[in-house]
Amino acid sequence: MNEIATKLKRVELDIDGMSCSACSAAVERVTKKLPGMVSAGVNLATNRGVFEYDPRLVKLTEIKAAIEKAGYVPREAHSETRDEEQEKREKALRMMRIRLVIAAVFSLPVLYIAMAHMFPKLGVPLPGFMSSHDFPLVFALVQLFLTVPVMLAGSKFFTVGLRTLVKGSPNMDTLVAIGTGSAFLYGIFATVKIYLGDFAFAQSLYFESAAVVITLVMLGKYLEAVSKGKTSEAIKKLLNLRPKTAVLLKNGIELEIPVDEVAVGDLVLVRPGGIIPVDGVVSEGLTTVDESMLTGESLPVEKQPGNKVTGGSINHEGLVKITVAYVGEDTALSKIIKLVEDAQGKKAPIAKLADVISGYFVPVVLVIAFLAAGVWAISGQDFNFVLTIFVSVLVIACPCALGLATPTAIMTGTGKGAELGVLIKGGEALESTQKITTVVLDKTGTITEGKPEITDMFIFIERDSKDILAMTASAERGSEHPIAKAIVNEAIKQNLTLSEPTDFQAIPGRGIQATVQGAKILAGNRKLMEEKGIALDVALTDEKELASRGKTLMFIAINGQMTALLAAADKVKPSSKEAIAQLKKMGIKVVMITGDHKETALAIGREVGIDEVLANVLPEHKAQEIQRLQDQGEKVAMVGDGINDAPALVQAHIGMAIGTGTDVAVESADIVLMRGELTEVSSAIALSRATMRNIKQNLFWAFIYNIIGIPIAAGGLFLFGGPLLSPILAGGAMAMSSVSVVSNALRLKRFRLK
Amino acid sequence: MKKKYFAVPTLLVALTVFLASCGSTDVVLNYSPGSLNDILDANPKLVVDNTEETHYYDLTVDGQTTLRISHDYSITGQEDLAIVTPLSPFVAAGLDVSNLSEGYRVDENMFYATGSYGDGTGLKDNATDSLFESVAFDRSNLTYHEELDHYGIVLQNGKFEYAKDADTNDKDIVFVLAADPLVALGVDVNNVEGWIFKTMDNPDGTNIDVLLKPYDL
Numbered sequence: 001m002n003e004i005a006t007k008l009k010r011v012e013l014d015i016d017g018m019s020c021s022a023c024s025a026a027v028e029r030v031t032k033k034l035p036g037m038v039s040a041g042v043n044l045a046t047n048r049g050v051f052e053y054d055p056r057l058v059k060l061t062e063i064k065a066a067i068e069k070a071g072y073v074p075r076e077a078h079s080e081t082r083d084e085e086q087e088k089r090e091k092a093l094r095m096m097r098i099r100l101v102i103a104a105v106f107s108l109p110v111l112y113i114a115m116a117h118m119f120p121k122l123g124v125p126l127p128g129f130m131s132s133h134d135f136p137l138v139f140a141l142v143q144l145f146l147t148v149p150v151m152l153a154g155s156k157f158f159t160v161g162l163r164t165l166v167k168g169s170p171n172m173d174t175l176v177a178i179g180t181g182s183a184f185l186y187g188i189f190a191t192v193k194i195y196l197g198d199f200a201f202a203q204s205l206y207f208e209s210a211a212v213v214i215t216l217v218m219l220g221k222y223l224e225a226v227s228k229g230k231t232s233e234a235i236k237k238l239l240n241l242r243p244k245t246a247v248l249l250k251n252g253i254e255l256e257i258p259v260d261e262v263a264v265g266d267l268v269l270v271r272p273g274g275i276i277p278v279d280g281v282v283s284e285g286l287t288t289v290d291e292s293m294l295t296g297e298s299l300p301v302e303k304q305p306g307n308k309v310t311g312g313s314i315n316h317e318g319l320v321k322i323t324v325a326y327v328g329e330d331t332a333l334s335k336i337i338k339l340v341e342d343a344q345g346k347k348a349p350i351a352k353l354a355d356v357i358s359g360y361f362v363p364v365v366l367v368i369a370f371l372a373a374g375v376w377a378i379s380g381q382d383f384n385f386v387l388t389i390f391v392s393v394l395v396i397a398c399p400c401a402l403g404l405a406t407p408t409a410i411m412t413g414t415g416k417g418a419e420l421g422v423l424i425k426g427g428e429a430l431e432s433t434q435k436i437t438t439v440v441l442d443k444t445g446t447i448t449e450g451k452p453e454i455t456d457m458f459i460f461i462e463r464d465s466k467d468i469l470a471m472t473a474s475a476e477r478g479s480e481h482p483i484a485k486a487i488v489n490e491a492i493k494q495n496l497t498l499s500e501p502t503d504f505q506a507i508p509g510r511g512i513q514a515t516v517q518g519a520k521i522l523a524g525n526r527k528l529m530e531e532k533g534i535a536l537d538v539a540l541t542d543e544k545e546l547a548s549r550g551k552t553l554m555f556i557a558i559n560g561q562m563t564a565l566l567a568a569a570d571k572v573k574p575s576s577k578e579a580i581a582q583l584k585k586m587g588i589k590v591v592m593i594t595g596d597h598k599e600t601a602l603a604i605g606r607e608v609g610i611d612e613v614l615a616n617v618l619p620e621h622k623a624q625e626i627q628r629l630q631d632q633g634e635k636v637a638m639v640g641d642g643i644n645d646a647p648a649l650v651q652a653h654i655g656m657a658i659g660t661g662t663d664v665a666v667e668s669a670d671i672v673l674m675r676g677e678l679t680e681v682s683s684a685i686a687l688s689r690a691t692m693r694n695i696k697q698n699l700f701w702a703f704i705y706n707i708i709g710i711p712i713a714a715g716g717l718f719l720f721g722g723p724l725l726s727p728i729l730a731g732g733a734m735a736m737s738s739v740s741v742v743s744n745a746l747r748l749k750r751f752r753l754k
Numbered sequence: 755m756k757k758k759y760f761a762v763p764t765l766l767v768a769l770t771v772f773l774a775s776c777g778s779t780d781v782v783l784n785y786s787p788g789s790l791n792d793i794l795d796a797n798p799k800l801v802v803d804n805t806e807e808t809h810y811y812d813l814t815v816d817g818q819t820t821l822r823i824s825h826d827y828s829i830t831g832q833e834d835l836a837i838v839t840p841l842s843p844f845v846a847a848g849l850d851v852s853n854l855s856e857g858y859r860v861d862e863n864m865f866y867a868t869g870s871y872g873d874g875t876g877l878k879d880n881a882t883d884s885l886f887e888s889v890a891f892d893r894s895n896l897t898y899h900e901e902l903d904h905y906g907i908v909l910q911n912g913k914f915e916y917a918k919d920a921d922t923n924d925k926d927i928v929f930v931l932a933a934d935p936l937v938a939l940g941v942d943v944n945n946v947e948g949w950i951f952k953t954m955d956n957p958d959g960t961n962i963d964v965l966l967k968p969y970d971l
Contacts, residue, residue, distance in 0.1 A: 133898050137781045197785045199898055199918075 008038055010052045011060055016073040017160050018047055019173050019221070021358035021403020023072065026169035029359060030070045034058045044403045046411070049074075071164035093225055100218045103153040107211035110146045111728075113139070114208035136202035140191040143207040151184060154214035170362040172400055176217050178366070179394030183210040183727065186387055204384040206391070206727075213395050213731030220735025224400065227408070227742035238337050238418065241312035246277035249321060259327075266324045270315045278311045279326035279333075287318025339425060339672070340418045350431055350695055351406035354702070358402050365710065369393040372714035388724060392713035396730035400738040401705060405698030408745035413691030416751050421674035422684045423659070429670035433654050433688035435635045439583055439681060440614075440626060440648070442640035443594035443601065444482075446658055447608055447678065448570035450641065452482050454490040456546060456567035460538040461558075468564050470496040472556050475514040475521040478504045483554050484512070484523075486568045511554070522557040529555045529562070539565045550603020552596065570604075577608045579678030584609070586682060589634070593617055593625055593648070622648035639673070639681055656681060690751050698741045705737045782898045783889065785918070786905040790882050793920045793927070797971050800927075801881045811881035812838075815969040819929050819948075821914050823884045827874025827891075832859075835869040835888055837912050837929050839967070843947035848940040855935060857910030867931055869909035871895070885914075901955070904928065911935045925968040933963035 018024055024042040027049055031040040036057025042049040051063055067074040116126045132139040151158075154176075161177030164170055183206040190201035246262045247269040248255045254269060259277045262268060267283065270276050276289065288300035291313040300316055303309055309322055312333040328334065373390040377383075410427045417424045424430050444450050459465050473491030476484035477498060491498060501514035501521075510531070511524015522532055526543075529536055534557045536543070542565050546553055551567035583590050593614045594601045601615035614625050622638075626648050629636050638645070638652035646668040649655030657669030658676045673680040709730070718724045778784070794800055802812045805825045814820035819839040824830035844865050845851065851860050859866045871891035878884040888907055889896040897906040897913070903923055904915040913930040917923035933943040933951065944951050949965040956962055 128894065133900055134782055134894070134896070135780060136898070137779045141779065194781060197781060197918075199782065200900060200903070203900065 007054060007056065008052055009055045009060075010050065011063070011076070013049045013051065013064070013067070013074040013076060015042065015047055015049050015067060016075065018042075018044060018072060018171075019160065020044070020171050020398075020400040021354065022169070022171040022362045023164070024049075024403060025356075025359035026070050026164070026171065027067055027072060030066045030169070031063055034062060034066055037063070043407050046407070069167060070169050071160065071167040089229070093222075093229070096218070096222045096225060099153040100215070100222050103150045103211070103215040103218050106146045106149045106153075107208070107215040110143050110150070110208045110211045113143055113146075114205065132202040133199075136194045136199040137191070139202055140187070140194050140205055140207075143205055144187060144191055147184065147187070147207040147211045150211040150214050151180075154180075154218055157214065157217070170366065172362065172398070174362055175365060175394045175397055176214070178369075179391045179727065180210040180213050182387065182394075183207070183213070183391050206387065209391060209727040209731075212728045213391075216728075216731040216735040217395070220400075220737075220739055223735075223739045224404070224742050227739070227746055238312070238333065238340065241275065241333060243275040243277045247271070262324055262327050264324050264327055268322050268324060270320050270322060272315060272317050272319060274315050276309050276311055276313050276315055276322065278322075278324050279331045280309055280311075280322040280324045282307050282309055283321050283323045285318050285320035287320050288316040290314040290316060336418065336423060336674075339423050340414060342426065349428060350692070350699070351427065354402045354405060354699060361397070361402065361706075365394065365397040368397075368710060368714060376715060385724070388727060389713070389715050391727040392725050392730040393710060395727055396709045396713040396725070396734050397706060398702070398709075398734045398737045401702035401741045402699070404738055404741050404745075405702045406695050408742050409691050409695045409698055409748060412745045412748040413687060413694070413751075416748055417684065417687050420680070420683055420687070421659070422680050422687065423672040423674060424684065424688070425670050425672075429654060430688050430691055432635070433637065433671065433685055434692045436588060436637045436654060436685055438589040438591060438629055438634040439637045439639060440591045440593050440629065440652065441580075441610070441678070442622075442638075442645050442648075443592055443596060443604055444570055445641040446639050447576045447592060447604060447610075448572050450482070450570065452486045452552060452568040452570040454486050454566055455551060455569045456565075458539070458542045458565045459563070460565070461561065461563050463563070465564075466494065466496060468556065468558070469494065470498060471516045471519060471521060471558065472523055472564070472566070474499040474516045475501050475504070475512060475523055477501060478514070479506060479512050481511075482570075483552060483566075483568045487523075487554070487566060520559050523554055525553070526555060529557060532557070532560075534560065534562050536562055538562055547597070547599045548603075550600040552600060572604065572607055573676075573678065575677045575679050579680075579682060580609050582679065582682040583685075586685060588685070591629070593622055593638075623651040626651040637681070637685075639678070641676075656684065687748075687751055691748060694745060694748055698744055701744070702737065702741055705733075709733060709737075780893070782905070783893065783896060786896060786898075787882050787886055789905060789918050789920070790885070790916055793916055793971065794881065796920065800971075803881075811884060813881060813927075815927055815971065819967050821885075821929070823881050824874075824887075825879070825884045826877040827871055827887050828876065833866065833868035834871045834874070835885070835907065835909055835914070837867040837909060837914065837931065838864050839867075839929070840948075841865040843949065844936070844941055847942045847946045849936070850940040854939065857935070858939070867909055867912040869895075902928075906930070920971060924970050926971040927969040929967040931965040933965055936965070937963075 015027055018027070021044055024044040027042045028040045031037055031051060034053070036054035038052040038054065040049065040051050053063065064074045113126065113130060129135050130139050130142055157173045157176045158181065161171065161173030165174045187205045187207040187210065190205050193201040243259055245256050246259045248257050248262065249267040249269050262278055268277060268280070282303050282305050284305060286304050289303050289309060290300050291310060303320065310333065311331045326332070369390050372393055373386045376389050377386045406427070410430060413430055414424045424433070441447050457465055457469065459468060469487070469491050473488045473496065476487050478501065499516050501516050504512065504514040506512050507524065507528060510528035511522065513520070513522050515521070522528060522534065526536065534555070536555070539555065539562055543553060546565070546567040551569050554566040554568065555562065556564040556566060580590050589612070590610050591612045591614060592601060592605050592610045595617055596615060598615040601613045605611070605613040617625055622645065626636055626638055630653070636652045637654040637656055638648045639656040639658070640649055641658035649657060649668040654671060655669040656671045656673055659672045659674035671684050673684070713725050713730050715724060800813055800815065802814070804810050804812055809824055809826060809830050811823040811825060812820045813823065819837065822833070822836040822838055824834045827834045841860055841864055849865070854860065857868055859868060869888060871888040874887040875890060878887060885907060895908040897908060899906055899915060902915070902925060903918045904925070905918055906913045906915040911932045915928040915930055917926045920926045931949070936943055943963065943965055946965055949967055951963065952966055953961050953963050
């Protein structure tokens with residue numbers, strides 16, 4: 001299995017020519033049929049497809065050929081720089097605008113000329129030589145000549161629509177092309193009939209229907225494109241954070257060079273107000289940095305030598321020198337951009353129904369249009385009536401709204417999340433998050449700071465406590481354990497001189513032993529002392545008292561004698577209590593999970609307001625505890641930061657990693673909380689709920705629009721004595737349906753956590 | 755690029771003007787004489803050639819209400835076209851003959867709704883060509899009435915209408931008199947014997963009250 005997995009290839013392709021969900025469904029359909037294609041997902045909102053395939057069975061050229069055969073143009077994504085892509089998008093939007101203006105400029109007079117005589121009582125003036133009664137051929141020819149530029153401006157509907165029809169995957173353009181094309185051709189036929197002396201045809205030219213419908217659809221597409229651009233504004237904001245140049249310090253000389261030329265290990269200078277160009281470590285200077293665009297945290301963060309800084313954050317008042325640690329795609333900002341981009345391209349399961357329907361939508365609408373026209377013709381209605389029905393059904397049907405309902409909301413939702421410092425890795429994660437009923441919080445590093453500090457020290461022999469601390473700290477210098485680090489930090493804080501230990505030995509799950517200045521030091525838990533035969537009697541009372549306060553204890557023995565008892569505590573993050581209260585208010589059960597013993601865990605739980613505590617859970621058992629909760633029917637989100645949390649993050653329905661945590665945790669998680677604050681958990685859940693609500697609204701309106709619109713266009717109201725829908729109103733309704741869906745999705749940009 | 759944007763509308767305006775001025779696009783004018791000729795060919799007794807005596811062709815179905823058509827507009831000073839109909843029904847309906855306005859005249863027995871169209875282009879040798887001298891004078895004197903599928907020749911206070919396709923139309927010839935001027939002359943337009951009062955829709959959305967005398971040939 002692994003062998004196959006490693007041989008799979010993944011490619012992202014930009015696909016031109018897609019106009020609606022029928023197109024994306026068609027591309028998915030044709031590529032999924034290819035042998036060796038493992039998965040194919042096409043996002044209409046980004047016009048991008050992600051294909052995973054076995055290169056032994058199918059080649060990239062074959063995938064591209066299949067897409068081309070379906071009538072679309074594939075291009076390898078990222079073959080251009082983002083600036084070039086942006087430029088291309090803007091150029092395309094500009095061209096759309098120009099074509100729309102041309103269409104509008106010509107279709108308005110067509111509409112005026114065609115409709116003026118229909119509303120004579122309004123006193124709409126029309127030159128006598130254009131009178132439909134006295135000069136019917138001029139009346140028709142003027143409309144024909146005004147309509148031609150509109151048809152040319154909207155030629156894409158015909159080229160794409162007819163091409164996809166021929167290739168067997170008709171799309172929305174096909175509907176527009178057939179609808180407006182029929183109207184236009186009938187207009188030409190009517191003009192010929194007028195020329196041949198049948199003036200009655202002047203009253204049923206349909207040029208205005210063709211012209212105005214095309215213009216309205218173009219308007220809808222333009223507004224949709226503008227709105228779609230706004231849904232990816234979060235990415236643009238992130239991209240704009242990247243400076244183009246950096247000031248390199250080389251041999252004391254300042255050189256301004258392109259940021260792409262900065263290498264790991266270089267020293268760069270960042271002036272007050274400047275943007276930190278790459279990820280690195282402050283090597284000189286003091287400053288505060290605004291990391292709000294990366295983490296959502298509005299307060300500036302203090303930076304001093306040794307502190308990490310992230311490219312894209314803004315340097316405030318200090319001049320700092322930074323040693324470069326990561327460049328290019330390895331920087332945190334680039335990874336965030338990639339993560340958000342990938343997320344915006346991933347589909348939510350809720351989109352599946354819309355996708356399935358979209359695949360059949362256009363052919364079904366074509367059948368309905370022909371059937372409706374046929375039935376009305378058989379019922380004895382004249383040709384004009386039948387044509388009106390046919391064109392109206394074709395142009396009112398809007399698969400775009402269905403196709404855009406989900407991806408636009410997901411793009412906006414994930415983009416908004418990125419702005420708030422909540423990186424959501426795709427639609428599925430977004431959808432699952434709203435169903436969460438239980439949040440399991442890892443204690444250390446999640447609820448607490450993850451940096452324990454020494455709080456108490458009890459000495460049981462006649463010796464200066466500073467000496468004992470210095471010796472213990474010297475012995476612990478080689479240890480990676482957080483309590484060991486806390487002891488070393490405490491010694492440094494008290495300006496104690498540390499010695500180099502000898503015979504250092506770490507005893508897993510117990511502690512350490514080492515020799516410092518000839519003295520044998522044992523530092524560790526009760527088990528270590530018991531195993532080494534150290535008498536603990538003197539420490540029993542203090543041990544009990546400290547444990548009851550939730551402290552983590554470390555026994556110190558020097559030369560075989562119980563010498564001291566150190567207590568460490570991990571400080572609770574200031575926002576943890578409020579965050580847990582928020583989750584509870586949202587009706588979510590909050591559980592704490594930790595490897596600490598029960599007293600410590602319960603003490604922390606009491607402090608932050610958590611009622612259910614799972615203590616003494618070994619790292620390898622955290623996932624089992626999650627499974628147990630899932631077996632009880634809970635939808636579980638696990639929030640953690642460490643390597644040991646990774647299995648639990650994967651096991652949970654949703655894994656949320658603290659962004660300041662380990663890479664493994666971040667990679668295992670579905671959601672990354674960039675600021676490292678628990679309040680982001682409720683933000684993520686609330687955003688997910690808001691996004692899913694938005695998607696459901698979009699899908700509801702997209703379905704309802706088509707379910708109601710198509711029967712009306714097919715003459716449903718006329719059947720019961722109501723009016724017949726004109727193709728112009730049908731086209732306008734269609735344009736507005738997709739615009740309304742995208743506009744609704746954009747409301748998510750105003751999301752605020754209540 | 756910008757020049758192109760200006761060029762296209764300019765071209766279209768020029769094209770429109772060309773179309774408007776181009777005779778071949780005036781299909782109503784092109785087809786309407788043919789329709790009248792078809793009616794006259796099918797009904798040869800419809801027109802009586804009195805040009806030798808009076809310079810007029812008389813087009814009549816019942817021998818009473820007649821369209822008089824001058825064969826040379828330059829020599830028929832009084833009127834070039836006229837709907838001529840017995841006077842008595844109008845008098846009976848209240849017509850004040852002593853106070854007739856422009857576009858009307860009467861003689862001993864007949865009431866005339868007249869039209870004058872300048873000097874014309876000279877002598878014409880048939881009724882249709884003579885009738886269309888009025889259109890040559892002013893194109894707006896020719897109309898097409900889509901609702902009835904009729905062509906019409908406009909007189910000052912009336913109209914002569916005929917079917918575009920007599921084979922399918924049940925009103926092949928229609929004499930039309932505007933009602934309002936007659937009302938101003940004291941006529942009770944609802945009670946003119948032999949004439950039908952009707953309110954018609956104009957293409958410009960207005961209504962017009964008329965007296966009609968239709969004939970199915």
